[in-house]
Amino acid sequence: MNYENEHIANTYQRLPINVLNGNGAILHDINGKRYIDMMGGYGVAILGYGNNKIKEAVCRQFDTIPVAHASEYTASREEFVKNLTGIVPAGLDKFYLGNTGAEAIEAAIKTVIKSSKKHKIIAMTNSYHGKTAGALSITYSEKYRQSFGDILMKNVEFIRYNNMEDLEKIERDDEISAVFFEPVQGEGGINIPDRDYVKELRQITENNGIILVADEIQSGLGRTGKMWAHEHFGIKPDIITIGKGIGGGLPLSIAAGKPEFMDNLAKGEQSSTTGGNPLSMAAGSAVIEQLSQSLIDDVARKGELFRKTLSESLDDSKIVKEIRGLGLMDAIELKVKFLPILMDIINRGVLPLYSGINILRMLPPYVITDSEIQEAANIMSQGIKSHSKKVVGSTTPP
Numbered sequence: 001m002n003y004e005n006e007h008i009a010n011t012y013q014r015l016p017i018n019v020l021n022g023n024g025a026i027l028h029d030i031n032g033k034r035y036i037d038m039m040g041g042y043g044v045a046i047l048g049y050g051n052n053k054i055k056e057a058v059c060r061q062f063d064t065i066p067v068a069h070a071s072e073y074t075a076s077r078e079e080f081v082k083n084l085t086g087i088v089p090a091g092l093d094k095f096y097l098g099n100t101g102a103e104a105i106e107a108a109i110k111t112v113i114k115s116s117k118k119h120k121i122i123a124m125t126n127s128y129h130g131k132t133a134g135a136l137s138i139t140y141s142e143k144y145r146q147s148f149g150d151i152l153m154k155n156v157e158f159i160r161y162n163n164m165e166d167l168e169k170i171e172r173d174d175e176i177s178a179v180f181f182e183p184v185q186g187e188g189g190i191n192i193p194d195r196d197y198v199k200e201l202r203q204i205t206e207n208n209g210i211i212l213v214a215d216e217i218q219s220g221l222g223r224t225g226k227m228w229a230h231e232h233f234g235i236k237p238d239i240i241t242i243g244k245g246i247g248g249g250l251p252l253s254i255a256a257g258k259p260e261f262m263d264n265l266a267k268g269e270q271s272s273t274t275g276g277n278p279l280s281m282a283a284g285s286a287v288i289e290q291l292s293q294s295l296i297d298d299v300a301r302k303g304e305l306f307r308k309t310l311s312e313s314l315d316d317s318k319i320v321k322e323i324r325g326l327g328l329m330d331a332i333e334l335k336v337k338f339l340p341i342l343m344d345i346i347n348r349g350v351l352p353l354y355s356g357i358n359i360l361r362m363l364p365p366y367v368i369t370d371s372e373i374q375e376a377a378n379i380m381s382q383g384i385k386s387h388s389k390k391v392v393g394s395t396t397p398p
């Protein structure tokens with residue numbers, strides 16, 4: 001821990017947990033303390049810890065060929081791309097393979113600019129798309145942007161998420177290349193837009209030749225109880241970005257789009273030394289193989305169980321503003337700052353995530369059991385209730 005603190009740049013809010021091992025949705029720290037993991041490594045561990053199929057696929061791949069640059073053809077990549085074609089929305093079957101979510105966003109930004117030959121991009125209030133310069137330019141939070149104004153893209157305009165009036169601005173502007181949006185906002189606090197709004201957004205972008213990019217890095221791959229969160233709204237975007245759980249813990253991200261758009265990136269315009277590397281490809285195939293419809297249906301059911309258990313036990317809490325979510329992408333919005341409550345809940349053996357200054361966020365593994373969900377919800381309620389009586393002093397949020 002000391003070496004980490006001394007030698008790793010201080011860019012992450014650290015939590016008081018030193019993880020040793022895990023199984024399913026359960027983590028153990030170095031002192032043997034058990035935690036129910038409602039964070040899932042920021043939404044990466046979708047199939048839980050200790051998934052044998054991923055482990056075997058990666059070990060097998062390591063024994064065969066662990067390294068093959070994207071300039072070389074290789075069987076694991078061929079197989080992954082075939083598998084990926086089976087889960088992306090029909091027609092969005094041309095891919096850029098990267099490592100991190102932000103990198104998939106960069107590829108998408110370049111794709112829309114090359115495709116439309118226009119440079120203006122529309123993003124949304126409370127959006128989060130990553131922290132590389134392009135991705136940060138379409139990320140809303142001033143906290144992340146304020147020191148880097150000079151290197152951010154200039155032609156970005158933010159419109160209000162889930163606000164019909166602001167869609168009129170898009171209609172009147174013929175300089176717009178693309179709209180980037182999260183079908184359910186994650187970092188922004190689990191914000192679920194109205195169906196009519198998303199339908200209107202799709203209609204207006206389609207009518208005006210504007211490319212619609214759905215950032216599914218956090219909301220995709222079954223997280224919301226459907227393979228892609230945009231399916232809840234009955235629309236199809238032109239490009240989607242995928243990340244987090246697709247690599248089963250190995251770095252892997254994808255920009256997936258219609259060939260008419262993806263084909264506009266020329267050789268050399270986007271690349272990465274490890275993009276499409278065989279180990280991530282093997283892990284990715286093992287993840288896709290396990291993303292069955294029944295597992296995804298179970299995510300929807302487990303999400304409902306979690307929110308119901310929470311609502312029942314938090315019924316009389318004065319500091320809870322709202323419990324919301326879709327599938328296993330959930331939030332408890334508090335009327336007070338979350339930090340002391342988060343620390344208390346971690347102490348009680350549940351590891352949640354957070355958003356902003358007053359939101360507890362949950363992105364647990366899909367394999368979490370019903371009894372673990374109920375246990376986590378009850379422990380979180382106890383943590384919250386124990387603070388309902390206290391005046392929560394001012395704390396510095398992460």
Ligand SMILES: Cc1ncc(COP(=O)(O)O)c(C=O)c1O
Binds near residue numbers: 216
């Ligand atoms: C919606 C969304 N887009 C992009 C990113 C950036 O992904 P990464 O942190 O892998 O660069 C994230 C990360 O949380 C995200 O939630």
